[in-house]
Structures are given as structure tokens and as C-alpha cells.
Amino acid sequence: MSPRVVDKAAKRREILKSAMTVFAQRGIYDFKMIDIARAAQVGKGTLYEYFSSKEDLIAGCFDLFLRDYNGYLAGRMKSAGDPVEKLKIMVKASFEFFVKNGDTLEIVFDFWAASIRYKDGQPLMSGANDGYRKVIGEVAGLIREGIDQGVFRPVDARLAARMLLASLDGLLLQSVMGLTKINSRSLPQKFSQTFLEGILK
Amino acid sequence: MSPRVVDKAAKRREILKSAMTVFAQRGIYDFKMIDIARAAQVGKGTLYEYFSSKEDLIAGCFDLFLRDYNGYLAGRMKSAGDPVEKLKIMVKASFEFFVKNGDTLEIVFDFWAASIRYKDGQPLMSGANDGYRKVIGEVAGLIREGIDQGVFRPVDARLAARMLLASLDGLLLQSVMGLTKINSRSLPQKFSQTFLEGILK
Amino acid sequence: MSPRVVDKAAKRREILKSAMTVFAQRGIYDFKMIDIARAAQVGKGTLYEYFSSKEDLIAGCFDLFLRDYNGYLAGRMKSAGDPVEKLKIMVKASFEFFVKNGDTLEIVFDFWAASIRYKDGQPLMSGANDGYRKVIGEVAGLIREGIDQGVFRPVDARLAARMLLASLDGLLLQSVMGLTKINSRSLPQKFSQTFLEGILK
């Protein structure tokens, strides 16, 4: 009476994971649906049972990535303490996440690049901005908290937050370009210190 | 009866400029040769008189952009003085360049994204790394100079340089995403200060 | 504990009826098996329990339609009388049938169109010709009967029969095209008269 039962949500995630590895190698532009299908060990047509189009699949990947990242940060930070520590943990957790996902990190840049594009007036990859904006807001809140408590100088909290995230992103780029190793044990600590204390004597 | 004389180099640059505006809108992946041809007001076939392939055209654009950027920086910095001032000028000049090229800035991200890709074992966009590496080296030299002169703390010069550039890149991304306005007069000054002094009291 | 008993023939007819409505809307070319399945409220796979292929399903529909039409005509005509009356009834019954099946009438044209096609040397829709030929023969017989009885002029009976049926078909087409209303009460009568008496004074 009933055909094969399948956890569609789970399989969808499976496919996205496989897609991730493909994207990491070839980027989100120079890949073919058949690549994903093969990586996910399913038929070409099966992909379309879970995604309405190539574009939809890419968007799904992006979404999953952001969700994962935010989830990881949230998990690591909830045990936090004072603003300085929170900031350090946030930096540390970001590096951890990057290292943990070192094999699929390259996609971040494609996602960035795509997130600023418009197609027919619509953002090509909606949700990117929102996700990023949210993170900025949270970090800014952290810094503001520190300013209120008198541990941070009265800097522009939002700008500082942006710079912090910008630094992380930039380092990530450099890492992927092979210019910087981000899996060094001491990097997060050094990074935090430089951000917190500046470089002036 | 002499054949029409054409400054091939000049026309090539013309085409690249036109290409730039196309890339800014549609990215370096979602465009067609005909788009470039139309923007440059030449025939489709003509493009192939100046570029051997689509890929070659993209690479040419990337190259031109880097050359422009480096040239601008060099021009602004040669009048420099002590390391702190040099650093400030470098930051200021970068923002200036970004603002000046605000309409085609989006391509930077495609270039980044492309610069980390390999095709058939070869970097898709050779030269990117080298150009970036060179800038890092110069900034690191600046910082090292400052350390030697006793105006900077003995930080890891190379890492600091990377962080500085990473911050700039990251801000650029945010700007393009509409999250940050980089044409504010005070931004470069604030940015330099935050980088130089950190945020700790 | 006995296995569910299903009247396969009945369900088959059910499905065909549903298919009819789908065909009426989208034609016999631009439809998908899933359309039929949904219309018939069965699963996609179930269709293949009753029809060996898409083609088979179409043929089944065609067959059912012809059978219905012939059945209706036969039923209405058996009470007939003299040739003139028979002819009139035949015309009237045809219009009735058309009106009664107004919602699925469009398929007739697909059937016609399909009936003249060959695929791999075989008629795509066998049986169509035979059914039509049979009707022509009967009408011709009717006319011949009338000629013998001296009520019809000695026309070419077979040609006249063809013309009569051709007129009906053509009117049907016009009706479906929205050019003629065939559900007018007076149409059959006028039609018969025009056919019987011509238009010359």
C-alpha cells in the first residue's frame, strides 16, 4: 500500500553535504548537476526531487552553511562570561569552525561573491546579508557591553564589530589562498590580542 | 591606401574597461561575450582579435585591476614619511581607491573567489596570489620598520600586515553588501586608529 | 482475510474517464502521466497496473470514445423508420452526443490528428479508420436505401455519406473553436434540411 519510506529532510541534507565538497573543489559556478549527483551517489533526476533547480541547490547549501556556523558560535558562546572573554571565545570558535570545515572552506568566497549579485532585480542569494548582519549586531552588542562596563575604550562599537568580522573574513581568504595557516594553535590568541590592544606601544 | 592604424593596446584597454562594468553587474561567471561586445560597442568577433578566449579576457581584467590598485598605492605612498604615517596613508589611499572605483568594486569578490580555484591543476587566475603576497610583504616591511624604530610593539609583523589587509578586504565586502559606507571622510582615520591602538583601554 | 476484490475493468474505465478530462484540457500530447494519476486520484505506479504504457492509455481513451459514440448512435437509430427520418435522427443524435460530451470534445481533434500518423510504419492509433469507415458505410447504406425507394436523387451515395459526416466533423471543429454553437435546438433540423435540400432555389 505504501512505497519505500524515506526521510526526505535527511536525504536533502546528505545531498547538500555532498554538494559542499563539490563546491569546495570547483566553486559554485563551474560545476554540473551530474557532479553533485555522483558525489551524492544518486541519479541526476533524484536531485530534482529535493531541489527545484541548480540555483535552489546552491542556495540550500549556502543556507545550511550559515545555519551551521551560527549554530556553532551560539553553542560555544552560551557558556560565556565577561565581554572580553566572550570576544575571545567568539574568535576562537570561528577559527575552530574554519579549521573543522577546512575542506569546504573555499565555498565561503563564492557565497560572498554571489551574495552581492542581483538577478532580475532580486538578490541572487537572499539571506546572506541578513545572516551576516545578525552576527555583526551580536558582536557590536558585546563590544557595547564592554564599553558600558568600562573595559573597552568608547570606540564606535558597530564599526569595531565590523572590523573584527572583516579581519576574520580576510584571514579566511588568505588562508584559503595559502598565504596564512589558520590552524595554528596560537593564532586565535594572537589575533584577539592584536584586535584588543592594537599595535601601538 | 595605408591600412587603418589602430592602437591595439589602447583598444584592448577600452574593452577591458567596458568589461569591468559588465562584471560589476553580473559577475565574472554569469556574463556572455556578447555582453562585453555590446558594452564595448564592438562586434562579437572583434573581441577575439584582442583576447584569445573568454578566460583570457577575465584574466586581463583582473590583471588590469591589480595593476591599477598597486599603481595608485605606490603613487600615494612615495611621498611618505615615518611608518605610522605611511600606514595611515596606505589605509587612506586604499579607501580612496575603493571609493573612486565604487561602481566596479563588486568584481573584487569574484576575483578573490576565482583566485582560489584550480582548473586542471592550474590556478584559474594566476597572478592574483603573487600580487596580494607582494602587498602583504610591503606592509609587513612597514610594520617591521616601525618596530625597529621603536614606535610599534614587537608584534608578529607579517600577521599584523595580514590582519590589516584582511580588515580592508572585509570592510570592502561589507561595503558592497551595503552594510558599511566606506566613503565617509572620517572612516580611514578611525580605522587607522583602531588598528593602531586596539580597543582595550 | 480474502484479498481485496477490485473490479479492474471498472477502475480502468474510471481512469479513462479522468484521462478524458485531462486530454480535453491539454490535448493528448502535452500531458503527463502524473496528470492522469492525480485526476484519477491514484498513484503514478497504479496507472501501469491498468495500462502498459502512456500510448496504451491514449489508445484506450480513443477506443472508449468511439465505442461510446457508436453505441449512442445505434441506440437512437434502432427505432428508426424511413431513410429520411433515419438520416435526421442520425444527425440529431450526433449533435446530442456532442453536446452531452461538450466538456471533453476537444480530444476528437487530437484523435483525428493522431489517427493519420504513423510511427515506425505502424498506424499510431489503429482502429480509428475502421470505426470511421464503418459509420460511413452505414450512412451510405441509408442513402442508397433512400435512392432505391425513390426519395433521394441518384447521387453518389458514398460521397454524400462522406460529405455528411465531413460536415458534422467540420461543425464540431468550429464549435470547439468557438465559431459555432452546436447546442442550439434548431441546428440539427436546419442542418438536415440544408443537407437534404441543398441551397439552390
Added chain:
Amino acid sequence: MSPRVVDKAAKRREILKSAMTVFAQRGIYDFKMIDIARAAQVGKGTLYEYFSSKEDLIAGCFDLFLRDYNGYLAGRMKSAGDPVEKLKIMVKASFEFFVKNGDTLEIVFDFWAASIRYKDGQPLMSGANDGYRKVIGEVAGLIREGIDQGVFRPVDARLAARMLLASLDGLLLQSVMGLTKINSRSLPQKFSQTFLEGILK
């Protein structure tokens, strides 16, 4: 300075002619663009230089056919005389046209079938109705003329016109089905007579 010069309109017609022969064999549904391309001796991509899509190509064919038919009728009838003669010539010309295009006649039925279909609320094959309606109007005018002049009985001119055309169409169908030979010399004459005089004694 200029590339190859081509009479696009002429080439378009060429392609349509080739398409006609393909349609006659396989119908307008069961054919592939590559079929047309091969028949027209051009590349697959070339078709898209002249037609925006498969659908557009079909529509173009339909349009050409109608235009041809109307043109032929107009040409033959302009020399006409009284209504009866005009009607006879119209019938004769139609048969002539059918015979002349005997090899591609099958497409008429596909066109008919298609002309009654709607896709997304839009007629699939616009222009069909209009063309047909126009012909009906002209024939009706003819009959009305005859009535006024007292040579025709006071029949419903429009209905009679429809019936005439319906008969022609129906006969065409029968011809294509192999049931009737329409290239007989005497057919037009007999047909006209039957239509004009009816079959009643």
C-alpha cells in the same frame, strides 16, 4: 568590415518549408528540433537565429500555411463572376490547393488540434481562429449576395458557409485518412452540386 550578408527573411521561409515536410511526416508534436535542422541543412543553433523557440517555429509554419491558402484562394477568386460561379471556384480552388500540397496536408489537422488548445490561459496558436473566421465571413457574404440576387434560397447564410467549409475540412480529413481521394477531376463539381442542390429529389 562586414560579415557574410544573408537574406534572413528568405532563409526563414526556407526553414519553414523544410519544417513543413517534417511536420507532415511526424506531426507537430513528435518531432525534434534537430529533425528540422537536418531537413533544412543547417545547424541546430541556426534555427534559434530565426525562431525563438520550438513553439515559435511551429507557429511560424502555421502562419505561413494560412497565408499561402488565403493567398491562393484570393488569387483564384478575383476573376470571379456571379455568386454561384464564385462558390464553385472557391470549392475548386480549395481542392486544387489541397492537391497541390498533398504531401504536407497532414499538418492541417495538427494545426486544427493545436488551434483549440490553451497554454497558461493563452491560445497556443493564435491567429488560427481569426484566419478561419475571415474565410467564413467571405463565403457567407457570397451566399448572402446570392440570396439577394434571388439565386439562393433564403437560408442562414452564415450557417451555410460554415457547413460548406466544414465539409471541405471533413473531406480533407477523410482524404488524409485514405478514405477519400480528393484529386479526382470530378470531385469539385460533384461536391458543389451536392452542396448547391442538396440530395432531395
Added chain:
DNA sequence: CATGAATGAGGCTTCATTCAT
């Protein structure tokens, strides 16, 4: 030199059919 008409390789997507449950 410049051009755009012609081309066909390549890829996304559809959908009839199968088959495990």
C-alpha cells in the same frame, strides 16, 4: 581589421517507467 551568421558541444531539466515496500 571588423563583423555577425553559423555552428554544435554541453548541460539543465523533464518525465515515462521501474520496483522496493
Added chain:
DNA sequence: GATGAATGAAGCCTCATTCAT
């Protein structure tokens, strides 16, 4: 028997590139 998840063959269409003019 009934189902719909899975599949891959098939076909439309795009677009980089060529080349005759």
C-alpha cells in the same frame, strides 16, 4: 494491489568560438 521515490534517456536551448565577407 498500490504507491511514489528513484532513475537516466532524451531534447531544448545557450553561447563560446569560427570564419566568410
